[in-house]
Amino acid sequence: MNTKHITDRRERKRLKREARKRRPPKAKRPAGVARGSHKKKVPKMAKGQRKR
Numbered sequence: 001m002n003t004k005h006i007t008d009r010r011e012r013k014r015l016k017r018e019a020r021k022r023r024p025p026k027a028k029r030p031a032g033v034a035r036g037s038h039k040k041k042v043p044k045m046a047k048g049q050r051k052r
Contacts, residue, residue, distance in 0.1 A: 001019040006012045029035070 001016060003012045003015055
């Protein structure tokens with residue numbers, strides 16, 4: 001929701017909350033899909049001398 005034109009902070013917050021209530025709920029994450037910290041990490045390339 002774009003609320004840039006509203007200068008009053010309380011009014012902007014109220015509108016954002018109302019918009020959040022009206023929005024349909026997010027779909028649940030499927031089983032077996034890891035969240036951020038549980039994902040496999042990509043090994044970092046060695047620092048130092050260039051490869052090419």
